Amino acid sequence: MxxxxxxxxxxxxxxxxxxxxxxxxxxxxxxxxxxxIGSTELQNAGKAGLVTVQGKISAVLGTVLVCAFLFVTFFPEQAEKLLQIFPAS
Structure with a gap:
């Protein structure tokens, strides 16, 4: 200590x-x-504003991932055709 x-x-x-x-x-x-002063708590103060941006990015990324999952789940044939357009590296 x-x-x-x-x-x-x-x-x-x-x-x-x-x-x-x-x-x-x-x-x-x-x-x-x-x-x-302000709405940001002190434990987030050292993150140079990342906290305010991170929440928005996380929401958008989460929405995109959920939509992709639902697309693959409900439309597997179309998803397979779409994935064939991009060759594996």
Whole structure:
């Protein structure tokens, strides 16, 4: 345990509340521990805006994958013809 983590643990044992030790980024900060401005929680602050974009990309990618799965499931002959257009490497 590093000195910072040990000091935070000692403070917590001494009765202090809302103690946080940031040893490997902000990922371990519990939401609501510190006051912040804006809607992004501190554990996402170091991701350079990726969090706001990632949700949209994940939704689009998930939709595309589900649609592809349904297409292959309900139209296997057409899916096979479509896959034959692109030769395997």
């Amino acid at each position: 590093s000195r910072s983590a040990a000091a935070a643990k000692e403070l917590e044992q001494a009765g202090f509340q809302n103690i946080a030790c940031i040893t490997s980024g902000l990922q371990s900060v519990t939401p609501g521990t510190f006051d912040s």
